[in-house]
Amino acid sequence: MLKRILYIGGFELPDKNAAAHRVLSIAKAWRDNGVEVIFIGISKEMSECDILKTRTQCEGFTTYSIPYPKNKLEWVRYLISIKYVKKIIEHSNGVDGIICYNYQTIAFERLRRFCGKKKIKIYADCTEWYNTDGQNILFKLIKGLDVWYRMNVIHKKLDGMIVISSYLKDYYRKCSNIICIPPLVDKLENKWDIEAKTLSNSVNFVYAGQPGNKDKIDRIVNSFIDISEKYDSELWIIGITESDFKKNYPSFTELRIPSNIHFLGRISHKESLAYSKGADCSLIIRDSTRTNNAGFPTKFVESVTLGTDVIATDISDLKKYICVLDNSYIVETTLERTMEEFIKKGKINKHIMNDMFDYRRWEKVVIELIEGDEKNEVK
DSSP, X not given: OOSEEEEEESOOTTTTSHHHHHHHHHHHHHHTTTOEEEEEEXXXXXXXXXXXXXXXXXXXXXXXXXXXXXXXHHXXXXXXXXXXXXXXXXXXXXXXXXXXXXXXXXXXXXXXXXXXXXXXEEEEEEOOOXXXXXXXXXXXXXXXXHHHHIIIIIGGGSSEEEESSHHHHHHTTTSSSEEEOOOOBOTTSGGGGOOOOOXXXXXXXXXXXXXXXXXXXXXXXXXXXXXXXXXXXXXXXXXXXXXXXXXXXXXXXXXXXXXXXXXXXXXXXXHHHHHHHHXXXXXXXXXXXXXXXXXXXXXXXXXXXXXXXXXXXXXXXXXXXXXXXXXXXXXXXXXXXXXXXXXXXXXXXXXXXXXXXXXXXXXXXXXXXXXXXXXXXXX
């Protein structure tokens, strides 16, 4: 079994994006089974060019960072260079395997060939299938080709893959050594013991995220306005201000937003968890598209871990997990009817932490990636 793994990608450790939470949890599962993991992530706050000088510790792991690109030249280097990866490998006295998290295509291909020559195992951690809808023609051409080549060519030449959804596992079903791992957490981290935010005595719904093409926040607001006319309820929206919401959704400009809808804007992740824990139900409403089905919403995992009920559309693998939860719903008809059904059932949520996505429950699956590779070699 591999003894030292290098995990590289666009994650900002320790907790500045969802990618960071994912890779740390997977790394903990490997560490618990005797595998050393070294990280190379990115940083938007530093400008240090010598990667060896960026070395630090994060939850017991050795980590390095490269500065987030700020100009065209830096972007070109970021997209094609693997010099910093080679430098860390040499400094670490070699590695047995490399995991590339949603890695940039040209650098990925160069790294794959390098690993082949050095007899280093190389894997992908694939959590998305990027969509170029709504972008200009030049961006569609460049990004579209980048995504196509990574998803259809490079991934199929690797020693194995971690995928985040059944959709991706099914897509790569003809490839060997594929494991499916949803977003994971460490339930023993202090953040899960956070004190719940005291909200109203009404039924409290919460939306938390960064509104964009994925989340249908306008649909959430419309449905809630209809429901709140009949039921005593509150909606807490995290990630956007009311003025930005009206700007992004002009149809709401003349519509009076009722006082029981609260726009909180961007707040810290810790505070967001406190609101989610204080709410009765978390709303995850997205269209069923390739992008949404290939991915997996981290907010679902956070809500379940906190013990907060969920109403979600049927995307990714959510239905599989919701069916074993006591008071969570997949939207089968309309969001309004589903919210009404939730309200009528009454506030029964006791906010008992759920360890469904705790990394310790997934250790055997995580280890299968490197054990499965060894079995393939034996054959």
